Amino acid sequence: MKVSATAASRLTPPGPDSFGSRLRSAAVAARVGLWLGVCFGLAMATGLISHYAQQPSQPVPFPTHPAWGYRVTQWLHVASGTAAIPLLLVKLWVVFPRLLERPPRTLRRLALTVLERGSIAILVASAITQLTTGLLNVSQWYAWGFSFRRTHYALAFVTIGALLIHIAVKLPVIRDVLGIDIDATMHDRPSARHHGALSRRGLLRLSWIAAGTAVLTSTVGTMPGLSRLSVLAPRSRAEGIPINRTAADAQVTTTATSPDYRCEVTYADQRLVLTRDDLLGFTQHTHTLPIACVEGWSVAGRWTGPRLRDVLAATGAPPGRDVRVSSLQQHGGSRVTILPADFVDDERTLLALALDGEPLSLDHGYPARLIAPNRPGALQTKWVARIEVLG
Numbered sequence: 001m002k003v004s005a006t007a008a009s010r011l012t013p014p015g016p017d018s019f020g021s022r023l024r025s026a027a028v029a030a031r032v033g034l035w036l037g038v039c040f041g042l043a044m045a046t047g048l049i050s051h052y053a054q055q056p057s058q059p060v061p062f063p064t065h066p067a068w069g070y071r072v073t074q075w076l077h078v079a080s081g082t083a084a085i086p087l088l089l090v091k092l093w094v095v096f097p098r099l100l101e102r103p104p105r106t107l108r109r110l111a112l113t114v115l116e117r118g119s120i121a122i123l124v125a126s127a128i129t130q131l132t133t134g135l136l137n138v139s140q141w142y143a144w145g146f147s148f149r150r151t152h153y154a155l156a157f158v159t160i161g162a163l164l165i166h167i168a169v170k171l172p173v174i175r176d177v178l179g180i181d182i183d184a185t186m187h188d189r190p191s192a193r194h195h196g197a198l199s200r201r202g203l204l205r206l207s208w209i210a211a212g213t214a215v216l217t218s219t220v221g222t223m224p225g226l227s228r229l230s231v232l233a234p235r236s237r238a239e240g241i242p243i244n245r246t247a248a249d250a251q252v253t254t255t256a257t258s259p260d261y262r263c264e265v266t267y268a269d270q271r272l273v274l275t276r277d278d279l280l281g282f283t284q285h286t287h288t289l290p291i292a293c294v295e296g297w298s299v300a301g302r303w304t305g306p307r308l309r310d311v312l313a314a315t316g317a318p319p320g321r322d323v324r325v326s327s328l329q330q331h332g333g334s335r336v337t338i339l340p341a342d343f344v345d346d347e348r349t350l351l352a353l354a355l356d357g358e359p360l361s362l363d364h365g366y367p368a369r370l371i372a373p374n375r376p377g378a379l380q381t382k383w384v385a386r387i388e389v390l391g
């Protein structure tokens with residue numbers, strides 16, 4: 001039986017030699033990899049900050065200064081994560097033929113290859129999961145049954161661990177190729193010689209542009225004045241500030257607008273029951289503070305209301321105590337939060353009754369909402385019903 005040459009080549013599985021482009025080189029892989037490493041490092045560091053900020057009890061108190069600190073770290077987290085998406089795709093395209101290489105014969109090299117490929121498999125799988133779940137989180141699309149925060153946090157350690165192993169294994173190659181010109185062919189497959197329309201520098205430039213564009217599309221929502229342009233995370237808004245969960249979603253419309261609304265403040269056996277007018281009776285203060293959501297948007301507002309510490313002082317509570325803030329909301333996340341003592345005592349922490357000079361809208365937390373500086377948006381409790389001084 002005669003088999004034509006093309007049919008025969010179709011029958012043999014592709015090997016590393018099927019990929020001849022000289023763009024698929026170690027020099028390109030190391031350069032894109034370097035920036036991927038920077039992105040993952042930044043995402044890890046800022047992710048740990050965000051995780052710590054959301055811990056109900058903190059051995060070292062999370063600082064209340066600067067008010068925009070969490071806003072910046074959260075921006076960096078989303079920006080580095082989205083920049084990593086096109087970079088990872090380029091990196092996978094560049095190194096893909098390497099994965100088709102035959103395993104080496106000698107035992108020592110084989111062990112190294114198993115370690116290397118194993119860590120790459122874990123790295124690629126966990127990195128893709130982190131980036132896609134993160135992106136869906138920015139789009140507020142929780143298309144899964146597991147807790148986003150817990151999974152994203154746990155997988156971050158897997159990703160970084162596999163990344164460190166990968167870097168350690170590849171360090172000699174990385175050192176070699178980063179030290180020489182990008183067009184050098186050291187460590188390249190002999191078959192990767194084909195010149196196409198795009199140069200290696202051109203590919204890198206395109207990668208940076210793609211990463212920059214990804215950052216812009218994912219984070220315009222976090223930039224002052226530009227949030228209206230947000231593509232990935234459009235949200236309904238009132239007073240120019242997005243609304244993550246409306247009063248209707250939270251099922252608080254009736255209780256929040258009822259004349260029976262009261263805010264209960266307790267300290268030991270002291271109990272204060274305040275109407276909204278009582279809250280308006282305290283000295284009102286105004287501070288410009290951002291809502292910085294973990295879902296990748298942040299907007300500053302001018303909030304007005306009594307200082308939380310003044311309201312607590314009315315019960316005789318001393319400073320230096322954590323408080324528990326509960327919402328009228330009966331179900332779902334962000335209903336109850338713990339506010340650490342340094343936030344309670346900060347003069348900028350308000351029980352906000354107004355936003356930009358107007359009474360708070362129902363969706364932003366009417367009759368009263370918590371607003372504190374340098375605090376994750378998810379912890380800025382809306383529709384506050386109860387404040388308990390702890391300890």
Ligand SMILES: Nc1nc2c(c(=O)[nH]1)N[C@H]1C(S)=C(S)[C@@H](COP(=O)(O)O)O[C@H]1N2
Binds near residue numbers: 242
């Ligand atoms: N009671 C309650 N408070 C809440 C929420 C919530 O779902 N319920 N969402 C939180 C989240 S995730 C964010 S980002 C901010 C958003 O505030 P805004 O809707 O006024 O912009 O409110 C926080 N406060």
Ligand SMILES: [Mo]
Binds near residue numbers: 378
């Ligand atoms: Mo949020």
